[in-house]
Amino acid sequence: MQGADRDTVADALTSGDALPGTGGFAGELDGTLVRDVLGRYPLFVERDGVEVSGSLAPTAWSHDPTTLADPRSFPAGYVRDDQGRRRRFTLPSPEPFGDRETAVERVRAAVETSVDAIDTDALAIAFSGGVDSALLAARLDAPLYVAGFPDSHDVEAARSAADLLGAEVRVVELTHDAIERAVPEIARATKRVNAMDVQIALPLYLAAERVAADGFDRLALGQGADELFGGYAKVAKAPEDPRVEADTVRGAQREVIASLPDQLERDVLALRAAGVEPVTPLLHDRVVAAALRLDGDLLVDGETRKVALRAAARESLPEAIATRDKKAAQYGSLAARELDRLARQAGYKRRMDDHVTQYVQSLVE
Structure with a gap:
């Protein structure tokens, strides 16, 4: 579990408190995957998995997507256990301060x-x-x-x-x-x-x-x-x-x-x-x-x-x-301006569809 101690996360899971006094958390607790309501810590699951209660329940998870073959982001505020995946935390909607x-x-x-x-x-x-x-x-x-x-x-x-x-x-x-x-x-x-x-x-x-x-x-x-x-x-x-x-x-x-x-x-x-x-x-x-x-x-x-x-x-x-x-x-x-300049210098002109993304893809490839 990253971001918070296990007892705090366990209490939050029991109560459903979306803001239990932490800076966020994500990971596994007693067989339950959980990510806090704002997603302050990354959590990923393998896309390939098995069906549990009508939802995909992947068998592998990680805080680092590069360690998984086909990662997808685990949604913030959700849990996944033997009952499947479901939302557990929702941001509260409190009344404004009085003055x-x-x-x-x-x-x-x-x-x-x-x-x-x-x-x-x-x-x-x-x-x-x-x-x-x-x-x-x-x-x-x-x-x-x-x-x-x-x-x-x-x-x-x-x-x-x-x-x-x-x-x-x-x-x-x-x-x-x-x-x-x-x-x-x-x-x-x-x-x-x-x-x-x-x-x-x-x-x-x-x-x-x-x-x-x-x-x-x-x-x-x-x-x-x-x-x-x-x-x-x-x-x-x-x-x-x-x-x-x-x-x-x-x-x-x-x-x-x-x-x-x-x-x-x-x-x-x-x-x-x-x-x-x-x-x-x-x-x-x-x-x-x-x-x-x-x-x-x-x-x-x-x-x-x-x-x-x-x-x-x-x-x-x-x-x-x-x-x-x-x-x-x-x-x-000026990172955006200069990345655009590099893309154009490499032949990816602004008239092209999403030319900077095409340039980024070329660098990765």
Whole structure:
């Protein structure tokens, strides 16, 4: 069992509590396969198997898809035992906090408690200069790393934020050679070749390689903050944005939270392949529970996203960082732009269908 002790998981299985006070879990417990509701730890099963109660019950499972002949992801929130596969955990739908002050204080307490509980032994921090990673940097005594091309937004933002925190940041400068080498390694580790997944994983993977080479085996990340606290434009623009089905900001928040298992699976596998174990305090159950109780105007207020998180962060961060916007890692690091450039240089033109994915496939082959 990864992520939590067996007694806690056993109690959760009995009670059905989706947020039992852990940072996630996945594995086998007394013959039952189980994965937590947000899929914070990867779990895979062999596609070939036998029918049990009308559902496929594979005989082999693993946390690493590369060890299975034909792996498929085991769904988050599900269990599999001799009765077959079924959902056991569902995110709760609590009523919002009664007032703004209480909401911000509860978010602050949840975030600070989760971050401060992290053991800093052999730990580094992935630092983009935004509010999420800056909260980790301000409260944990660990070196900061940022990956990006020299003229990228993330490198500039990380340096300026580090200056405000009185810290130093180690820059992992991306190159075309590094991208060409890393792409097939990421694809093999994650079993994914689509352009978006590879673009997102690239800066994480290359930063993690440097972290591991420098002697650290754990990497803290601010993952989950955008999904939990309303960091996406499509959430802010709900219901007008066609990328979400929800008709409220709070409904859109839950939609993007549902995307976490797929994203986290990719990121965990890429980071492990690079030689580090991810540490994600902003995805602890206590933070998730607090975020689920935020009303829409504490997620998005006008042009401001992650309202409650930014308000809570002001206790730890300078105002300039607490209010700072950031770009997605694949764009802020310029990894997406340069992977596209390499694809076109290799003859995969934009007029071709999904030209970057075709280029990734060529590197893997």
